[in-house]
Amino acid sequence: ALASGYHNQPEMTQEKFKPSFLDETKTLFRTGDLGKQTAPGIIEFMGRKDNQVKVNGYRIDPGEIEYQSTRYAPIERAIVLPVQVNNQTQLSAYCQTDKTLEIAEIRELLAKFLPVYMIPSYFIFLKQFPLTRHGKLDLHSLRELRETGKSLVNSNYVAPRNYLESNLVSIWEKILSKHPIGIFDNFFEIGGHSLLLSRVVTRVHKELNVSVKLADFFKVPTIAGLATLISQTQYNYQEPISAIPPQKSYPM
Numbered sequence: 001a002l003a004s005g006y007h008n009q010p011e012m013t014q015e016k017f018k019p020s021f022l023d024e025t026k027t028l029f030r031t032g033d034l035g036k037q038t039a040p041g042i043i044e045f046m047g048r049k050d051n052q053v054k055v056n057g058y059r060i061d062p063g064e065i066e067y068q069s070t071r072y073a074p075i076e077r078a079i080v081l082p083v084q085v086n087n088q089t090q091l092s093a094y095c096q097t098d099k100t101l102e103i104a105e106i107r108e109l110l111a112k113f114l115p116v117y118m119i120p121s122y123f124i125f126l127k128q129f130p131l132t133r134h135g136k137l138d139l140h141s142l143r144e145l146r147e148t149g150k151s152l153v154n155s156n157y158v159a160p161r162n163y164l165e166s167n168l169v170s171i172w173e174k175i176l177s178k179h180p181i182g183i184f185d186n187f188f189e190i191g192g193h194s195l196l197l198s199r200v201v202t203r204v205h206k207e208l209n210v211s212v213k214l215a216d217f218f219k220v221p222t223i224a225g226l227a228t229l230i231s232q233t234q235y236n237y238q239e240p241i242s243a244i245p246p247q248k249s250y251p252m
Contacts, residue, residue, distance in 0.1 A: 053082045055089050055193075058117045065093065065120065068113045072106055074099040079129065080120060083143060090193055093120035094142050098127050103186070107218040116214050117194035157182040164208075164227045171203045172223065183223035192221075 004027065005013035020026040022041075032052065035043040052059050062080035069078035077096040082089050095101070103123050110119050130141035157180060160166040165183050173179050176191050187197070197217055204212050210230050220226050 053089070053091075055082060055091060055117065057195075060091070060118055062091070065091070065110070065114065065118055068110055069093060069095060069106065071113075072101075072109050074101055075106075077129070079137070079139075079142060081139065081143060083122070085121070085191060088191075088193070090122070090191075091118075091120040092122040092124065092143075094124050094126060094129065094145070096127070096129055097125055101125060103189075104219060104221065107188070107221070108215075111215055111218045115194075116197065119194070119218070121188045121191075121193050158184050158224075160223065162227070164230065165223050167208060168204070168223045168227060171200060171207065175199050175203065181223070183227070185222060187217060187221040 005017055016030045017027050018030055020028045033045060035045050038044045051063060052061050054060070062082075065080045066078040069075055069080075074097045075095045079094045081092055081094070083092045084090075095106075101123075106123060107119055124142075124145055126145075130138040130145075132138045159180075160169050160183055169181050169183065172181050172187070175196055178190060181190065187200075192200075197214060200217075201212050201214060204210060208230075212226065212230070216226070216229060220229050
């Protein structure tokens with residue numbers, strides 16, 4: 001599903017469309033991907049020539065996220081890297097600042113300028129970025145900080161307190177394949193990302209008959225916050241009189 005060139009742009013066409021090294025009668029499009037031929041007809045993907053990364057099917061330029069992050073005054077510098085979490089590629093933002101920041105505020109700001117799939121799942125705050133002995137940015141150490149950044153995740157589990165919170169927890173646990181999830185756990189810091197977020201919104205509408213906007217998650221990315229928002233804004237939401245989380249029964 002690719003055209004044979006750019007419309008009325010012969011110079012760009014000549015730059016991007018090249019004769020195939022496999023068959024000179026055919027043309028290849030220069031995507032920016034790097035690869036090597038390991039066997040006839042087999043090309044192994046090796047990364048990108050530029051800084052673009054592919055996350056959940058989207059091509060993303062981390063530099064754009066870094067630029068938008070620094071529009072938030074307390075952040076002096078930002079580095080965005082892809083990280084592997086549960087065999088999935090997610091974005092982690094490393095922000096240089098000497099202040100204590102609220103992740104929700106940063107996400108809300110980024111949501112004004114970036115699509116949801118470009119907003120990092122993780123934010124790590126540092127007073128100084130780690131450097132190599134040659135004075136260059138130590139990317140390996142940054143990635144390790146994501147692995148050991150336990151302070152970003154709420155380790156104090158709090159169970160659902162009512163019927164609505166219990167249903168929301170059930171939805172999150174099914175979609176995130178994670179158990180247990182507490183009502184103060186942050187969706188983005190326990191493995192959530194943009195595609196899963198869309199599934200949560202759809203499931204909440206289907207099972208609870210309420211509408212939640214994607215932007216709401218950046219303001220209240222916890223079960224407790226989302227339940228409060230629904231209770232205050234969704235007038236068609238009817239909670240059972242008991243308001244007690246459904247109990248599991250076990251054979252005696």
